[in-house]
Amino acid sequence: MNPSDEQRATGTDATTGGAASRKLVDANEFLASRARAAEAQSASPTATSVNAAHLIRIEGELRSCLQRDALWQHLVNESAVLIPFGESLVLESRASLRGKSTSAWRVLAISGLAEVQRDAPMVLWYQRLVEKLTQSSDGGLQPESFELPQYADEHDPCTEQAALRHLLWLPLHDGGTALGVGWLLAADHTWEEQHITLASRLAQAYAHGALAIAGRAQPLPAWRRHKSRTAAFAGLAFLLALVLALVKVPLMTLAPVEVVARAPFVVAAPVAGVVERIVVQPGTAVNIGNPLVQLVDTALRSDFEVAEQKLQVARAKMLRYQQASIGDSSAKRELAVAQTEAQVARAERDFAKAMLDKSVITAQQAGVALYGDPRDWVGRPVAVGEAIMQVANPQQVEFKLQVAVADAVNLRDAARVKVFLDAAPLQPIEAQVVRAAYKAETDPAGVASFAVSARAADAADNISRLGLRGTARVYGEQVSLFYYLFRRPIVALRQWSGI
CATH class of the missing domain: 3.30.450.40 (GAF domain)
Known part of the structure; x- marks a missing residue:
């Protein structure tokens, strides 16, 4: 052609x-x-x-x-x-x-x-x-x-x-x-x-x-032109296959890993509003009760002041009827209504005060504030329950692995994991799998993977910083060296041929 x-x-x-x-x-x-x-x-x-x-x-x-x-x-x-x-x-x-x-x-x-x-x-x-x-x-x-x-x-x-x-x-x-x-x-x-x-x-x-x-007539195959050499290669291939079948090695899987907080406190918006400013900088240590986020409180403060004025009016009205009830029986009846109105006004004032207090989000546990750029949050509207940041203890960390679906054969409880962080590639950390997601999720790159959490086997291992990344090796059951080397080609062959 x-x-x-x-x-x-x-x-x-x-x-x-x-x-x-x-x-x-x-x-x-x-x-x-x-x-x-x-x-x-x-x-x-x-x-x-x-x-x-x-x-x-x-x-x-x-x-x-x-x-x-x-x-x-x-x-x-x-x-x-x-x-x-x-x-x-x-x-x-x-x-x-x-x-x-x-x-x-x-x-x-x-x-x-x-x-x-x-x-x-x-x-x-x-x-x-x-x-x-x-x-x-x-x-x-x-x-x-x-x-x-x-x-x-x-x-x-x-x-x-x-x-x-x-x-x-x-x-x-x-x-x-x-x-x-x-x-x-x-x-x-x-x-x-x-x-x-x-x-x-x-x-x-x-x-x-x-x-x-x-x-068309096909040329003579090469193996028929060199029978003795072919027989020698066949013998070597048989011995190699026998060795591959007898040698046992652990089935291993490599997966990206990240150091994350073990039990972080999620700081979420208690009310719908607009973020006025972030009080603390990323990575700042905070204690319980420290303010973290300031929401725009103009409407909430106005509601509180109006409720306060209503309460003052209700109290004045109640006081006037108390004084008039000494000599006027009808004033006694109006006094009960005024007392009820004062109680309603007090409840409205307390509710407005509680909502105003929620405009300042405080820390519920001690730790380090984890979030992105503060400028990304200024003026941003947030819904009720929307996460703004996390407060985590930097000493309580674990490893988050993203294991591809094709390599999920190693996911079992207490499986051995060796973590190699990019910041310290010559200092591997021994860990164990503590939990694995039941359902695979697709990441932004379109790769389906299981989220797996692992913790260091030795509490003395010092993880200096949250967010460190690297590669983790997950160890599985013992398999033959032949299966370890040719597992992926076998899977590809079955997918292609259907055998």
Whole structure:
């Protein structure tokens, strides 16, 4: 295959993330331009001769493809000069891979991409669509053009968001021999008969090329040319495997660790308001009763002063009726009402005083004030119960580990932990797991992990500062050296193969 420079650049630089999206857009724009050129040529008087020339060139180039992967890449990309499409895919039936009857399909190549992202939502959606298509009456053995949402799940977000609504399915077979491979084309226009005819001719040519590649004589394997050397390597490999199976080592996991307070007191807003100022600086030692946070108290102070004045008015009224009740019986009745009003006013005054006192948040335990920049809090509104800072005893600390879900095999009670702080990497600290979260949480980086708490085994270990970070090694049960070395490859193999 001799692809153009633009296609080679697109296929080489396509990666995951934002770079992959930009390269995919560039490749699709390039293929779309070629498709528009092909459509314009088909409308010209010399369309037949031009298409024939392109068809001859493509059939000649596919003969130079020595591998099936290169053949499918050539099919999904080079066919754009003949057929106007928005996206092209080659899929293979898993029946041809495992030798048993099944309707599942796997994407082998996508136009504009050098590699297929197996877990991409659109790739999985195309596989399900072809699976449902092949389960129809003819089993997907004949070319078929259709429009979404036919053969697709109407409630799937990919079905609703698909911009290319017209699809063309072409199974690859040559002389009655089915390859178990299909070619799927997606476009934003209705498929015309001439496009279907050209696509069918291309499908037959590539099917013939695939059968030719499968029938080529393969060179003699290297292990058969060097049998004695292969036998020696096999013996060494057996001895090495035996050693790996007999040697026992503890299963270890590395996790990031941070020094945190063991039982910090959370300073929360008792009332809704606005922070006027933070009284103490970060890291300042405080005692019980020391003021920590001052909330804006204008409204609370006004409420208290109004309640105080109401209480004074109620007391004056009660005093007047007390004096008048000596000679006036009606004043005695009004005295009882005035006393009740005075009690209500006193209760309102006490409540306003209590709310005013809450505008100054004080420390409920001795320790060190832990929070961020004081300037971030000035003028900031807070809700009831919103945490503002913590007061913690710097002598009572523990280690907080973030153990990835894939390494959670070591999470057991009293598991041994060795902590290596970045501030003192040559002075490891022995610790033990005291608790582990039952449910994994996702951090801002998108990694799911378990929050694990560990405490130093020796109380004499001096942790000089809260917030220190480092790496912790969590020790698990004894396993064979083979399992320790190949646990992750085994997991990756099972995830990929499903065995």
